[in-house]
Amino acid sequence: MINTWDRSREMLERSRRSLAGGVSSPFRAKAPVPLFFENGHGVRLCDVDGNEYIDYQLAWGPMILGYSHPAMVERLRIQAEKPLSYGAQHELEIVVAEKIQSMVPCAERVAFTSSGSEAVQLAHRLARAATARPLILKFEGHYHGWMDSALVSYKPYEHEVGPLASPYAVLGSCGQVNNAAENTIVAPWNEPEILEQILDEHKGRVAAIMMEPVLCNSGCLMPHPGYLACVRELADRHGTLLVFDEVITGFRIDSGGAQRHFGVTPDIATFGKAVGGGVPLSVVAGSADIMQQMFTGGVVFGGTFNGNPFSLAGADVCLTELSRDDGAALRHANEMGARLMAGIRSISATHGIPLKLTGFGAAFYLHFTDKDAPSGYRDNFNDDQDRLQHFLHAALREGVILVPDGRVYVSAAHSEEDIAETLHKIGEAFQKLAHVCGGSR
Ligand SMILES: Cc1ncc(COP(=O)(O)O)c(C=O)c1O
Missing domain, CATH: 3.40.640.10 (Type I PLP-dependent aspartate aminotransferase-like (Major domain))
Structure with a gap:
């Protein structure tokens, strides 16, 4: 459980005085907390407050082999x-x-x-x-x-x-x-x-x-x-x-x-x-x-x-x-992602939180909606964006980083143990979410 992002907050304030907006891409300012990182190995990232995360952002996609391969x-x-x-x-x-x-x-x-x-x-x-x-x-x-x-x-x-x-x-x-x-x-x-x-x-x-x-x-x-x-x-x-x-x-x-x-x-x-x-x-x-x-x-x-x-x-x-x-690394990434998707579906059902997952193992998306899973752009208007933001924040507090728009990227470096640990943390985040936003049961 992460308690402090004080150093990141301080650095963001300092950064804003020289770097426009304090971030190098405005999309990054949408993170629940714009964090400053200092290192990473495999699927783990460390921020400047000494917190460790399991990462599913992959730097918005490139880090398909994990960090510092x-x-x-x-x-x-x-x-x-x-x-x-x-x-x-x-x-x-x-x-x-x-x-x-x-x-x-x-x-x-x-x-x-x-x-x-x-x-x-x-x-x-x-x-x-x-x-x-x-x-x-x-x-x-x-x-x-x-x-x-x-x-x-x-x-x-x-x-x-x-x-x-x-x-x-x-x-x-x-x-x-x-x-x-x-x-x-x-x-x-x-x-x-x-x-x-x-x-x-x-x-x-x-x-x-x-x-x-x-x-x-x-x-x-x-x-x-x-x-x-x-x-x-x-x-x-x-x-x-x-x-x-x-x-x-x-x-x-x-x-x-x-x-x-x-x-x-x-x-x-x-x-x-x-x-x-x-x-x-x-x-x-x-x-x-x-x-x-x-x-x-x-x-x-x-x-x-x-x-x-x-x-x-x-x-x-x-x-x-x-x-x-013949592409074993990506077969593995997609398999780990499919496992993560199945686990998240099961946890959200346990907590009575209406959630639909779409995509394929190595890139998927969380839609907090009780409607059918979306299949066209306009269906996304049914998603509960507040609930998504609460969830992303709760997951971050548990030490799990997802893309700020609700996307999840899984790399070739994620192992079965990483997925199991992530599901445990996501279970904690869902529990908090059910407490803050209420489930449907
Ligand atoms: C499908 C797609 N095309 C093009 C781009 C633009 O790529 P870049 O950010 O490297 O300019 C992106 C970036 O996210 C993308 O997702």
């Missing part, structure tokens, strides 16, 4: 003695590109960037150039980074969404150019008939249908059976490219991403987070023709840190670990 530490130590960047070619680029090619079905060719947002920007540009069409069709609730062209209808409020059959394109930020929404059309996800209607209305103008193949950013919602194949078919019929944003699903649901897991191959895919195991790296993968446009098709793309050896050394270690024994 011995092979990663060793390799990066060696790599750090060589130039951190060349701004030119080196063999690790080929090594990592070949690894991705062998793991990811759509990866005839790859390109390296540094963040998921950048990878999405390149995917948009490649799709528009390849089709000579202006529009990107995206889905309500899907997050594709914070760039002007991508931040549309990410988390629209209930009063903003418009009719389900023709959702409004809602800008996500002050200061964003208005015409971002003019080049984007929005559809509800998991609704094939509506998608077909919207594509018909915009015939010949849609460059790409872009989606998170599992809607991880708004509730870890799974695609309905057959939905991804249906979208693939619709895209082909309309001469539109299919883009999977696998920044979360990639190297997590399966070593070949959601595209291998569900057996549906997109034309372009973006990767980030887990691909580097903690180093900053993102990837665009796609057919040779589409990717060649950067060299002979007039598509401009750049990046000082693209393909830097330090990031690629991290990715080399991470992908080696994830591809060993």
Whole structure:
């Protein structure tokens, strides 16, 4: 049981006097208590007050091998003695590109960037150039980074969404150019008939249908059976490219991403987070023709840190670990996650707390609702956000860190013992929650 976060609070106050907002990403300010950490090993993190936690945030996703993984530490130590960047070619680029090619079905060719947002920007540009069409069709609730062209209808409020059959394109930020929404059309996800209607209305103008193949950013919602194949078919019929944003699903649901897991191959895919195991790296993968446009098709793309050896050394270690024994590490992560999901379901039922879990083992989501488990973005409006915040805070007090929006990431480093210990702590948190908010029995 954690009693004090005094040092973290003091450091946040000090930080706010120099660092805008006191945190390096405003999303992090939403944590129940913005903590300052000083170390971590495996699945455990230590904060500056000396508290230890079992972590299910994985730094918002990248730490798929856990913290301070011995092979990663060793390799990066060696790599750090060589130039951190060349701004030119080196063999690790080929090594990592070949690894991705062998793991990811759509990866005839790859390109390296540094963040998921950048990878999405390149995917948009490649799709528009390849089709000579202006529009990107995206889905309500899907997050594709914070760039002007991508931040549309990410988390629209209930009063903003418009009719389900023709959702409004809602800008996500002050200061964003208005015409971002003019080049984007929005559809509800998991609704094939509506998608077909919207594509018909915009015939010949849609460059790409872009989606998170599992809607991880708004509730870890799974695609309905057959939905991804249906979208693939619709895209082909309309001469539109299919883009999977696998920044979360990639190297997590399966070593070949959601595209291998569900057996549906997109034309372009973006990767980030887990691909580097903690180093900053993102990837665009796609057919040779589409990717060649950067060299002979007039598509401009750049990046000082693209393909830097330090990031690629991290990715080399991470992908080696994830591809060993035909993806055993990710099978383990997903198995541990499934066990955690089953345990949480059972504990919440014992306490009479209405809770639905959605997602897959290595990434899932807690919905405090007595309605059916959500399957589309708008169903998330039924979630009791106050109860979620109470729960996250109670779990933190017990020494369990979850993502501040109710997401849970499970890594290859979580063991059966970690899961058992976590379930015990979560049981304590639910008991407190039932006391504060009341159960339904
Ligand atoms: C699906 C998806 N795409 C793109 C991004 C943007 O990635 P980054 O934060 O590295 O820019 C994220 C980030 O969370 C994401 O979840």
